[in-house]
Amino acid sequence: MISVIILGTGNLAAHLIRAFNKAENVELIQVYGRKVPDNELVSGTISYTSDLKDLQDADVYMLAISDDAIAEFSSKLDLPGKLLVHTSGSIAMHELRSNAGKGVFYPVQTFSKEADVDFKQVPVCIEAEHNEDLTLLKALAGAISDHVFIINSRQRKKLHLAAVFINNFVNQLYKIGFDICKANAIPVEILYPLLKETARKAVISDPVEVQTGPARRNDRKTITGHLELLSGDEEKIYKLLTQSIQNTYGKKL
Amino acid sequence: MISVIILGTGNLAAHLIRAFNKAENVELIQVYGRKVPDNELVSGTISYTSDLKDLQDADVYMLAISDDAIAEFSSKLDLPGKLLVHTSGSIAMHELRSNAGKGVFYPVQTFSKEADVDFKQVPVCIEAEHNEDLTLLKALAGAISDHVFIINSRQRKKLHLAAVFINNFVNQLYKIGFDICKANAIPVEILYPLLKETARKAVISDPVEVQTGPARRNDRKTITGHLELLSGDEEKIYKLLTQSIQNTYGKKL
Numbered sequence: 400m401i402s403v404i405i406l407g408t409g410n411l412a413a414h415l416i417r418a419f420n421k422a423e424n425v426e427l428i429q430v431y432g433r434k435v436p437d438n439e440l441v442s443g444t445i446s447y448t449s450d451l452k453d454l455q456d457a458d459v460y461m462l463a464i465s466d467d468a469i470a471e472f473s474s475k476l477d478l479p480g481k482l483l484v485h486t487s488g489s490i491a492m493h494e495l496r497s498n499a500g501k502g503v504f505y506p507v508q509t510f511s512k513e514a515d516v517d518f519k520q521v522p523v524c525i526e527a528e529h530n531e532d533l534t535l536l537k538a539l540a541g542a543i544s545d546h547v548f549i550i551n552s553r554q555r556k557k558l559h560l561a562a563v564f565i566n567n568f569v570n571q572l573y574k575i576g577f578d579i580c581k582a583n584a585i586p587v588e589i590l591y592p593l594l595k596e597t598a599r600k601a602v603i604s605d606p607v608e609v610q611t612g613p614a615r616r617n618d619r620k621t622i623t624g625h626l627e628l629l630s631g632d633e634e635k636i637y638k639l640l641t642q643s644i645q646n647t648y649g650k651k652l
Numbered sequence: 653m654i655s656v657i658i659l660g661t662g663n664l665a666a667h668l669i670r671a672f673n674k675a676e677n678v679e680l681i682q683v684y685g686r687k688v689p690d691n692e693l694v695s696g697t698i699s700y701t702s703d704l705k706d707l708q709d710a711d712v713y714m715l716a717i718s719d720d721a722i723a724e725f726s727s728k729l730d731l732p733g734k735l736l737v738h739t740s741g742s743i744a745m746h747e748l749r750s751n752a753g754k755g756v757f758y759p760v761q762t763f764s765k766e767a768d769v770d771f772k773q774v775p776v777c778i779e780a781e782h783n784e785d786l787t788l789l790k791a792l793a794g795a796i797s798d799h800v801f802i803i804n805s806r807q808r809k810k811l812h813l814a815a816v817f818i819n820n821f822v823n824q825l826y827k828i829g830f831d832i833c834k835a836n837a838i839p840v841e842i843l844y845p846l847l848k849e850t851a852r853k854a855v856i857s858d859p860v861e862v863q864t865g866p867a868r869r870n871d872r873k874t875i876t877g878h879l880e881l882l883s884g885d886e887e888k889i890y891k892l893l894t895q896s897i898q899n900t901y902g903k904k905l
Binding site for chain 2: 467508509514522550553554564566567576585588592595597599605610611618625628
């Protein structure tokens with residue numbers, strides 16, 4: 400049985416609490432937060448505290464707080480001989496400032512309050528200073544996810560960068576596409592099947608193999624026509640991504 | 653019963669042939685192509701020709717050929733009193749040069765040889781010069797799809813532009829994200845659940861509402877750290893899309 404204390408009460412904390420509560424071989428024994436969380440978060444069996452002096456004993460102390468707060472908050476934790484992990488994609492393991500053993504437990508997913516996540520499908524990237532801690536984290540991650548990866552801090556920074564491209568930036572392109580529809584009285588739903596199929600194809604094939612469209616086939620007439628419809632950031636994004644596609648396939652604008 | 657002749661033998665033609673063959677109330681009577689298509693494409697019951705003089709009589713003649721070829725090829729078709737439609741997102745209806753009535757039948761999806769498409773879920777955007785032809789196209793589109801939209805040429809051009817953003821450009825961002833992983837010995841599969849969830853959220857919510865990440869929360873430290881890892885097109889794309897997100901949410905770099 401691995402005992403865990405979660406420090407944090409945001410979206411990720413809520414999803415982790417739910418996942419650990421369901422897991423066999425894991426005992427979630429306490430949640431720490433500055434303010435009392437929703438009742439939903441802390442069920443009757445879990446003790447909650449807003450005072451670091453009341454932290455109980457556990458194998459793993461897991462920070463689910465904002466990136467900016469990790470370094471400073473971790474310096475307040477006096478946990479000799481324990482394992483302290485953060486859950487961030489962009490913060491290096493050594494930025495934890497504590498006398499505890501250090502580690503990382505990074506679930507690669509976007510979490511929102513509403514959507515229920517099947518944690519079994521969420522990849523969890525783990526890292527630890529000490530080998531025995533890595534073994535512990537492997538068991539802990541494996542208790543809630545079927546996809547556990549050992550990823551060091553240098554790799555994790557790159558992985559987080561890749562995630563920005565395929566999540567934040569993709570979402571911004573969705574927004575621009577939807578805006579174009581809305582401005583022209585075109586129902587946005589027309590784009591849904593194409594949007595979903597684009598994602599599906601990326602996962603079952605390789606994006607390089609399935610690219611289509613005016614940039615890929617160097618269709619200057621369509622590209623020129625599109626650019627006439629655009630201005631500002633949208634025009635710049637159109638030009639730059641068209642150029643990027645053409646560089647990928649060895650053609651020039 | 654609506655009788656249809658398809659002119660073209662590419663991916664889209666193949667998917668249309670399959671869909672019309674399955675549809676009640678539609679009789680696919682002929683396929684035209686310059687070269688004999690795969691046996692799969694033209695089953696025993698459909699006649700095939702590579703000679704325009706042998707075109708049979710039908711209610712609708714549907715061009716499924718490349719955008720560039722539509723104007724010139726359509727000028728060769730002598731079809732007085734018939735309806736000629738193209739299937740392109742980016743070509744205006746009036747670019748059809750024929751003595752036939754003109755129309756458009758644009759399925760908004762990306763088609764590949766391998767993937768079987770459920771045409772019932774594919775949005776079909778229709779347009780026609782004459783009202784009675786629009787009624788005919790509505791019936792024809794409704795026979796294979798549950799999602800039929802009347803979209804004029806001006807709107808369709810914008811719709812096609814929006815599709816370039818959410819399909820071609822999104823796919824290029826997938827490629828960049830995957831490349832970053834591959835270059836750092838990170839299994840690309842780690843990104844799959846996040847990629848799929850990003851698409852799912854866009855469809856069930858509004859992309860503006862669900863945006864997260866360093867640009868959204870104006871996390872300069874992470875943005876600077878990411879830019880240090882990038883160069884060339886990738887760096888430019890990172891900067892421009894970060895700027896675009898910050899403009900959306902009223903923050904400045």
